[in-house]
Every structure is written in structure tokens, then in C-alpha cells.
Amino acid sequence: MLELRINGEARQVDVEPDTPLLWVLRDTLGLTGTKFGCGVAACGACTVHLDGEAVRSCVIPVSAVAGKEITTIEGLGAKGLHPVQQAWIAHQVPQCGYCQPGMIMASAALLAKNPRPSEADLDAALSNICRCGTYGRVKKAMRAVAGRKGG
């Protein structure tokens, strides 16, 4: 048994310790908002927060996250939509929507550390793949959030 802290709650899971966090979230705990895209940390669809940092959960063994605070897309807006989620609605960002939980988690983690990211900061931090090509709208939404945060 491993004890995990996910979205502010303690959860017990009985899985092999090398199981990637992604599959524990999706299959064991039913938190399917976090997506499987590549399995090799190349696309970012599985991005969650580990103690506030954006990480790619498809390559992190669950044994490595015990005792850390894990936040998934389900937890991000649990107490009202996060400003990133609001901006995503205002700018009508999602198309198929599959990569968006990961894109939103990466964006929220960036803003938490760097409330006024430059274009270069966005380029560096948001390396998630979106096959629908929502990148232009992601940038616009992020510029809006960053502007609002700066007053």
C-alpha cells in the first residue's frame, strides 16, 4: 500500500511501485482528466503538479511521489475555476480538448512561479503538443492572464 496526497486528499493505492503516476491516477483512482499521449514525457498531455511544479506523470514512478502534494486538472479548479481555465473559456482555446488539461496545468504552474511571463518564457515552459494547433489562442489567453495579474 502506498499513501498519496492528491488534490488535498489522502488516497491509498495498491500497485507495483514502478507504476507510472499517470496510470495510478487514471486507472486506479479514476482521475481521467490527466491524459495519456506518448508515455515518454514528450507531449505533456499527462502534466500534473507535484508540490506545485509541472511534471509529466507518464514517466514518474508512483513510489517517487509518496508524501508529495499532487494536483490534477480535477483539483485545479475545485474551488472555482482557475484564472487559466477562465481565460481558456474567454479565448475559446480548446478544439478536440485532449491535450488541454496538460496545457492548462503547465500554464498554471508557470504563472504561479512567474506571474508575468514573457513570450520567451511561454515558448520555454509550454512545450506541450497540441495536434489541433491551439497554440495561438493559448498565447493570447496567457497574455491576458499575465496582463490581468500585473494590474
Place this chain on the structure above:
Amino acid sequence: MSGPKNKSRRRFFIAVALVGGGLLVGYALRGRDRLARVPAFARGGKAFALNGWVKIGPDGTVTVAVPHQEMGQGITTALPMLVAEELDADWSTVRAEQAPVDKIYGNMVVLGDSLPFDPDDRGAFASALRWVAHKASETLGLMVTGGSTSVRDGWEPMRVAGASAREMLVAVAAKRWNTAPAECFTDAGYVLRRGSGEKLGYGELAAEAAQLEPPRKPKLKARADYKLIGTPAPRLDTPAKVDGSAQFGIDVRLPHMLYAAIRQCPVFGGALKAYDAAKLRGLPGFKAAVPVLGGVAVVADSWWRAKRALDQLEITWDEGPHAALDSGAIFAQYGRDLEHGKATTYAERGDAVGALAKAAKVVEAEYRVPFLAHATMEPMNCTARFGNGRCEVWAPNQSPTLVQWVASRAASVDFGSVTVHTTFLGGGFGRRAEMDYVVQAVTVAKAVPGTPVKLVWSREEDIRHDTYRPAAISKFRAALDGAGAPLAWWNRIVGPSVTRSFMDRLLPWGGMDYPPDKTNAEGADDLPYELANLRVEHVLSKTPVPVGFWRSVGHSYNAFFTECFLDELAAAAGKDPYQFRRGLLATHPRHLRVLATAAEKAGWGTTPAPGIGRGIALHASFRAIVAQVAEVSVTDKGEVRVQRVVCAVDCGTAINPDTIAAQMESGIVFGLTAALYGEITLDKGRIEQANFPDYRMLRLADMPEAETHIVESGAALGGIGEVGTPPIAPAVANAVFAATGKRVRSLPIRASELARG
């Protein structure tokens, strides 16, 4: 515009007769039945079905059945807008629901579009075949999303459904007020009584209205009266897509569900020979190994456990006859077929060959494109449950009707015993019109009766077992007169047939005689330019590589070929590429306006910033016209960066302008990924790429500034989901020429060929 030759016509009739006779007998659907209530839509929840497309709850919530599948293109917003417009619904109360499989929801335009004729060909033969296709569509009731047909398909029945429901609500209100329907009007979810201030919400009227017979010929609004159509209404699926609650196929969870991972034969044309599952017994959660279409699946109580067990499974493959095939051999075959293969003429005007023989100045070039994978973000997956003579399937798919057919075949039960649930699609792009993953999931489910199983492919399987955009080559010869005007245009394309490959996979008997595949020459045989002597041919060159519908299909390469060669012709004529195109569009005012809009908004004719090259391309597909101007910079090492794209589009009537802009941005990114990075290659019969590290995608850091300008022409509806993709590769390639003086004749664009010094 000439059609295919007589022999081909006969073959086409044979094909239609086979499809019509073999699959469709006994599925008659008369047009007037399209408003029928569909039980699977009507039941569930507390809403009242007014017809097969609209149900209204006591709280006034309007639920619209959407027969097309949402894969990002915004169809679960655009189609409800059509209903809501005629219903006078309050948009904030409108919801979309995936329509169940039923013939009333069949796509009535996609088969007609597949015919090998110009949409403007009004000749008797083309018209007759179009009629046959329409009748076949009615008979079939084939629900399919593809060919950018969804809005065109929904335009008539969904507006009629909304208007019919509105008349029913008005009838009930009029009866309650003891007045005539003419004394009532509707607005934002209410029926109002003229001159009285009285009003009744749709939710208060729905139960009684649902008892009425739907009017078959309701009065539709004049376009001038539209309040919703043409506005950027917010998408209905956005909230669920930002909070993680949107349900994709891969998210399906059922009680006692098992999971399956799959490995397919690495060589095309090979097969599973043997495997030894004995060693897997005792592994945590392992349940079974099951031979399936293309390979073997391992079932366990979690996907990760299934995958780990699969990794340990010793599999022996019969690699079949193609284990030595590589990309070089395929292109060498294309080269031979270009010179010696049997060409089918797709378009002919005047005497191109004769004019070329006499011409003083001839321009020649040969182009090529590679195979491409779809790489939808959501890997292929399907969940199935089999038992008690029934089969239930949950799948992100582009054709619920086909899912029902192939599931019934795989499960050996009749159509009616198969229930299909269509989830959101994490990307489609044509890949999810294929049915391989459905057959596999049903096969696995049969091995564990009564227990649902979710099959999920790894990304590696997804990249290596796709149905690829065909690799193709295209050769051009054109002649210019002394003033630089084109005298002749000859074009021969070589590649495999997507439609043939698809049908061979789909139809149980396979190998039937097919007509020429329209997709081979689409975008090359229907050029808008005035070219008096023109001949466009295609040579079918089959390969063992399965090919499929990839966003914009034949247009995806023919636009690159034709618009780059036209640019070469302009340069040879010493003319500006924009002005050169203008000069050939005198009889195509819509194309001219789209081209001019993109050029003007991009500042064509002004001097670009230092180091920037500007390129232009125009391409019509799926009854829409798109022009794009790209601005690129090229480093000394030959690396291309696309800085800005200006896009103009005429898709007839704009339903939701924000969706159109989003689809243009999407099409540009999809086409840019292919132009800059996309290449699937073979060695030893195997696909060499496996995952995103070696099948590169455009990312945010590579994203150009992109802007879209909608040119409203009021013409008949056109498509939007695919049409933004074709012009971007030639616009960028032409911009690279402007920046470097080097022609790009092969995709993807290679830095090594553009590096200086």
C-alpha cells in the same frame, strides 16, 4: 470538364451496384421520415422529444442530437446553432448530445462528394450519378464525419427540425391562449402573445408539444432574420474541456472493466505466427492473451499491467513478402510508374501535349511528398462488452454506422444487437474513420464474455500502424508564350489510392473493381486558373503500406505540387506570383477576391522586413476557397522559421466565424507540421518512426502569428475542417524561394538543402 473514360464509368456503376446491393438492401429511408422520433434519443432524462433532433426539458433546456462526431472542429456547436436559430432558443440553454445510430442521421452529402466529378459538372452523367449517390445515402443512413461535410449535411434537416419544433410549441401556446398561431411569436426560449405581454417558456410547453405530429414543411427564416447564425457563439464543449470532465474514448470506465494492450506485426503484410503466454501467468493482474486483427492483445486488470505483460510476451511473426521494403524502393517504383505506368486522365482541355511540342519555352519540375501519420493526441482505443448475443461498443470514431457494421461482423451478431456509444474524439483527421481498433476490441471482448474491456494502443503502435497519407510524386510540364502567359499545363501524379485501400480494409470480400479514385487528383484536376490546354493524369502505384484519409486527403499534396509549380511558372515568366495568379482568374471572381484579400491584408507588394521572404498560395477544396500568405526567415544553417501567416477564406455562409478562424489556425498548424517536419519512412518493411521524439510536431515556440479574414460571398455552404491545411505548405515553400532563391520540391523542407555555403 471531362469525366473519367467510359470503361471507368462502367466500373463505377459496378461498384455502386455492389455496395448498394451487398450492404444496403432493406434499409430504405424516405425523406419525410427524417423528423421521426428516435427512441434511443427520446428516452433518458426528463426531456420531451419533439422530433429526432430536439428535446426540451421542463426547465427549458434544449438538447440537440448531433449526428456528427466532435473531434475539435466545433460541430457540436455549429449544428446546434442551426436548430437554435430556427427554434428561437436561448443559446445559454442549448446542449449537444451525440446522436445514437439511426438512419435519420445519415450523412446525405459525403457519398456524392466522393464521386469523380467536379461539383460544378451539371452534365447528365454526373447528375445521374449524384442522384444515385443521394439515394444510396438515404438508403444507407451512413453516419460519418469526414470530407468537411458536416455543416452542409446538417444545414437542411437541422434547420427544419428547429423550425418544426418551434411550430409545435407555438401551436400548444396558441391553444392555451385560445388564439391563432399567427397571434404568437417566439424569442429566446419563449412563445409570446402579440400585444398582450403574455409569454410561456418552452419548458412549460414541451410535454404537450411532444404529443403533436411534427410539421414536415415548417416555414424557415429568411437569412436576413438570423440572430445566431453568423455570430461567434461560444462553443458548447469548452467548459468540459477546461476542467477535465470531458469524456474521451480513453476515459470510459465501466464496472469490472479490464484493460488490453496490443502489439501488431511490425511488417506490413505480415501476420502473427505464434506466442507463448505461459510465462505471463502469475504476473500481477494478467488475465489473457488474445490473437486479434494484426497481432496479439494482452488483457489485465489495469492498462499498465497489460502493457508490462505484453512487453514480456515472446511473439513470433511471419513477416510476409514485404520484409525488405524501404522508402527508396517505393519512390523508385513511383519513378518507373511515372514513365511507364498506365495513366488515368482526370482532366483534359484543349491539347496540352500538342501545345508543349510546339512551344518555345517549356518549364519542367518534379515534386514529392512522404507518407504521413495522423498522430491524433488521443491514441487509438475502444471499449467493448460482449455477451448474451449482444455487443456494446464505446469508441471515439468518425462513423458510428461503420462501428456498428464491423462490430456486428466481429461479434457475429446482427446490427440491431450492437449498441454504439460515441465519445469525444481526441483528434480524428480521418484516422478514426478506420475500424481496426473496433474489430480488435470486440475480438478481445469475445474472449472474456460479460466483462467490458478497454483496448488502448501505445503511441508506438499508433505511429507504426496508421493508415498513412500517401507518399506521392508529381511531374509538371508547362509552356509559356513570348509574353509569359501559360500556353499548356501537363501534370502527372503517381501514388496509391486511399479509397481503394480503405475499401479493401472495410469490405469483407475485398479486391473489387474500383472506379478512378477522386482523391488522387483532387486539387490538381480542378484548378481555377484559365489554362486553355491542360491535361492532368494519375498513375496508380500500389504499395504494401496502408493509406487512409488524412486531413484534406489528396488536396494535402496536390496543393503543394500545383501551387509551387505555378510559382515556378510565374518566376519563369518574370512575373510577380500574386499578379500572375490574378491574371489567370478572370472567370473566377470568388477565388480572385479571396486571393486579393489575403494579399492586401498581408501587405503584398510592400517590401518585407530584411531577411523575410513572402509566399502566396491559393487552393479550393471541399467547396471552400482559401488563400494564405506566409512570411518566413531562413537562417544560414537553412532552418526555416514561419513568422506570420495571413489567411483568407470563403466558405459560402459563415455559421460561426470564431470556429472558422479556429479551424484556419488549426489547418495551418497541421499543414505546417507536415511541411516542416512530417516524414514517415520505411526500412526492412517497418515504419522507422515511433513516437513524438522522432515524429516531430509543431510546438508553441514554433507558432507563427496567424490571422484569418472571412470573405462572405453568400455562395452555397462549403467545408471548413480541412480547407485550411492545403495552402500552407506551398505558401511557405514559395516564401522560402523568395527568401533564398531555392525551390523546395520535396517535403518536409530540409535545412541541409537551404544552408548557405
